[in-house]
Amino acid sequence: MKNLLLIAYLDLKESIRARWFIIYSLVFGGLIALFFIAGITESQVMGFSGLSRLLLMYIQVTIIILPIFILITTVRSISGDRDSHILEYMLSFPISLSQYYWGKVFGRFITVFLPVFMAMAIAIVYGISKGAAVPWSIFLLYTGLLFSLSSVFLGIAFFISSVVKSSEMALGISFFVWIFLLAFIDIALISLMLQNRMSEELIISLALINPMEIFRVAAISLFDPELTVMGPVAFYILDTVSQSVFVLFSIAYPMLLGIVFAFFGYSIFRKRDLV
Amino acid sequence: MIEVRGVTKKFGKTVSLDNVSIDFKKDDAVALMGANGAGKTTLIRLILGYYHPNAGTISINGMDPVKERVDILKHVSFVPQLPPPIKLSLDELIQYICSSSGVKKERIFHYANEMELDLKPNLGKSFFKLSGGMKQKLLIAISLAKESEIMIYDEPTANLDPKARDNFYRLLKEHEENKIALFVTHRLDEIKEIVNRQIYMDLGTIVSDECV
Ligand SMILES: Nc1ncnc2c1ncn2[C@@H]1O[C@H](COP(=O)(O)OP(=O)(O)OP(=O)(O)O)[C@@H](O)[C@H]1O
Ligand SMILES: [Mg+2]
Numbered sequence: 001m002k003n004l005l006l007i008a009y010l011d012l013k014e015s016i017r018a019r020w021f022i023i024y025s026l027v028f029g030g031l032i033a034l035f036f037i038a039g040i041t042e043s044q045v046m047g048f049s050g051l052s053r054l055l056l057m058y059i060q061v062t063i064i065i066l067p068i069f070i071l072i073t074t075v076r077s078i079s080g081d082r083d084s085h086i087l088e089y090m091l092s093f094p095i096s097l098s099q100y101y102w103g104k105v106f107g108r109f110i111t112v113f114l115p116v117f118m119a120m121a122i123a124i125v126y127g128i129s130k131g132a133a134v135p136w137s138i139f140l141l142y143t144g145l146l147f148s149l150s151s152v153f154l155g156i157a158f159f160i161s162s163v164v165k166s167s168e169m170a171l172g173i174s175f176f177v178w179i180f181l182l183a184f185i186d187i188a189l190i191s192l193m194l195q196n197r198m199s200e201e202l203i204i205s206l207a208l209i210n211p212m213e214i215f216r217v218a219a220i221s222l223f224d225p226e227l228t229v230m231g232p233v234a235f236y237i238l239d240t241v242s243q244s245v246f247v248l249f250s251i252a253y254p255m256l257l258g259i260v261f262a263f264f265g266y267s268i269f270r271k272r273d274l275v
Numbered sequence: 276m277i278e279v280r281g282v283t284k285k286f287g288k289t290v291s292l293d294n295v296s297i298d299f300k301k302d303d304a305v306a307l308m309g310a311n312g313a314g315k316t317t318l319i320r321l322i323l324g325y326y327h328p329n330a331g332t333i334s335i336n337g338m339d340p341v342k343e344r345v346d347i348l349k350h351v352s353f354v355p356q357l358p359p360p361i362k363l364s365l366d367e368l369i370q371y372i373c374s375s376s377g378v379k380k381e382r383i384f385h386y387a388n389e390m391e392l393d394l395k396p397n398l399g400k401s402f403f404k405l406s407g408g409m410k411q412k413l414l415i416a417i418s419l420a421k422e423s424e425i426m427i428y429d430e431p432t433a434n435l436d437p438k439a440r441d442n443f444y445r446l447l448k449e450h451e452e453n454k455i456a457l458f459v460t461h462r463l464d465e466i467k468e469i470v471n472r473q474i475y476m477d478l479g480t481i482v483s484d485e486c487v
Contacts (some may be wrong), residue, residue: 006374014362085359089414092323093375094345094352274325 003095005249008110011077015111020073027069029121031061036126051127052135052223055120056097059142059219062116062138063212064182066146068152069113071174074157076102078269088275097274101266113150117143133261136224143216144251146167152211155237155258159265162272181212202235218250276300277455282331282454284317284479291317292416293479294331303425304456306466315459316356318476323353328418335425337373350374356429356459360468361402365394365413368402372417382420390416390442406460407434415443420448426456432465442468 015021035054078101081087091100120142124134156177164170189203207213215233219241237246276329277299284292292314298306306313320326321333324340324347333340335347361368373380387394392412397405411434418426426447432440447456448469458466463473475483 006371010367010371012362013367018362018374085355085357086361088320088325089359089361090371091325091344092348092351092355093372094348095375096345202295215475271327273327275320 003099003108004103007095008102008107011104015107019112019114021115022068024027024073025115025119028062028116029122031058032119032123033116033225036123050135051124051132052138054123054127055135055138055142056219056223058120058123059101059145060216062146063149063215063219066112066116066149067181067212068174068178069158069159070150071178072171074108074112074154075170075174076162076167077108078158078161079164079170082165082275083167085275091274097270098266101158101269104156105262108158109150109154113147116146116150120146127185136243141222141247143219144247145218148251148254149211149215151258152254152261153264155261159261159268162265162269185210186213200236207236211257214250214254221246221250224255228248276338278332279318279322280282280332280334282318282321282333284314284321284326285329290479292321292328294483295479296331297474297481297484300456301453301455302451304324304470305458306453306463306470307365307457307459307472307474307476307481308463309482314479316429316474319353319429319457319459321353322364322427350424350425351431352421352423354411354414354418354428354431356433358402358407358414358434361445362403364401364446365405365426366398369398369417372421376421378417378420378422382422386416386419386446387413389419389446389448390439392416408436408439411435412439413447419446422450422453426451426454428457429459429463432460433453440465448466 013072032054035057040054040057078087081090091097119140124139128134160170160173160177173236185207189207193200193203194200217237220234221238241249277296279297280291282295292431295314295318307318309315318325321328322335322340327341327448337349338347340347340441363371369380369383372378372383384394390412394413397409402413403412411431415431416429418428424471430445435443444466451469456469458470460466470487472484472486
């Protein structure tokens with residue numbers, strides 16, 4: 001445990017100094033600042049207003065860009081260390097492979113989760129200082145979603161990182177995974193739906209395997225289901241299962257998926273040649 | 276005691292080690308030589324438990340280097356062929372080593388001093404920003420501070436100036452008693468003084484092994 005925390009701590013320190021981390025934090029902090037400057041909290045559109053509208057916009061952008069950020073920064077953590085022979089040296093000390101791997105996972109999790117969470121927390125604090133009403137339930141849900149979103153893509157990233165042999169390859173696969181989850185699955189499902197070959201239920205359940213789709217629906221799940229912005233999938237889901245069940249599912253399932261991927265990654269990391 | 280029995284290691288079609296058997300005992304100070312690509316680094320990485328052999332077994336004090344890596348690596352010091360571009364600061368790297376291997380910080384400073392590397396002003400610097408020779412001096416200092424039973428050096432003097440080399444050999448001479456020391460080298464004349472066994476490898480096999 002001591003070694004695991006040591007690895008996590010050193011990885012965290014190293015990340016915080018890295019250029020990507022600064023950009024990463026600036027992007028999410030900047031997003032919030034931009035929303036405030038643009039006066040989003042003051043406007044009222046389609047039933048969303050004030051801080052809840054700001055949080056909704058924030059999470060919608062985050063769902064799209066956070067995964068790719070996590071993937072490209074994390075996917076090289078093990079494969080990059082392997083490429084550059086850092087692993088060869090660092091693992092010549094009595095550190096077990098599980099301490100090393102899980103230490104890296106843990107350290108990385110904090111690095112990717114904290115900035116996105118802090119940006120949201122700052123929005124809340126700033127909102128309070130402006131006298132806005134705080135939508136606590138939404139804030140809580142989004143914290144859960146960000147946590148879960150970070151876990152699933154971190155898990156996938158570590159999986160890729162230990163499967164591939166070089167970090168270039170890892171980067172390529174990351175982009176593919178991201179685009180695939182972001183767009184291709186939806187397009188494929190929509191075309192299936194149009195062809196009317198499968199039942200709607202089946203298509204929607206297929207859509208729900210995709211964590212990104214789940215986040216999209218969950219992000220608007222606390223709002224009024226009559227809203228037109230929801231789209232058919234969200235409407236269908238929220239019409240079928242109860243809100244609280246879906247919220248729990250939307251946080252638990254991706255988290256579990258992330259853990260499963262991370263474990264697969266670990267077992268591959270252990271069985272392969274290390275350098 | 277390191278026992279290598281019938282070990283073969285392949286990478287795709289390349290056979291890097293071909294059915295190699297060899298023992299290293301206490302008080303062996305070995306010069307491991309051979310042309311580029313002969314399999315020296317591969318042998319060392321197998322001993323360190325980085326590679327899974329395709330055939331054969333390796334045991335170190337009766338333990339398997341892959342399965343019992345933690346117990347074995349407590350007793351091993353290793354300096355790689357090229358210092359890796361570690362991004363940690365020296366301070367953090369030293370913390371990593373002290374805390375994972377129970378090495379005393381003062382020992383690292385002591386040996387760095389002996390290697391004429393001034394650590395103090397560089398502690399906040401990233402390791403990869405040191406000069407090539409400074410990196411190697413630090414890795415050598417760490418390897419000595421660890422006081423291991425098994426010391427493995429994969430050509431550690433490539434970037435060292437002549438004075439630093441002399442320091443290195445002097446320190447090794449003081450420390451190799453009761454140990455197994457493996458030096459990969461292309462310049463036997465340099466380390467003739469400190470070795471008592473010379474091994475030549477070629478094309479993944481051991482072609483000669485003599486005690487001197
Ligand atoms: N990770 C690897 N993947 C593929 N081939 C490898 C790998 N490591 C070593 N080889 C191959 O194995 C052979 C032996 O390599 P090795 O690094 O052990 O040689 P060496 O004796 O250390 O040479 P040098 O004196 O140049 O350091 C070479 O043909 C090399 O190309
Ligand atoms: Mg070599």
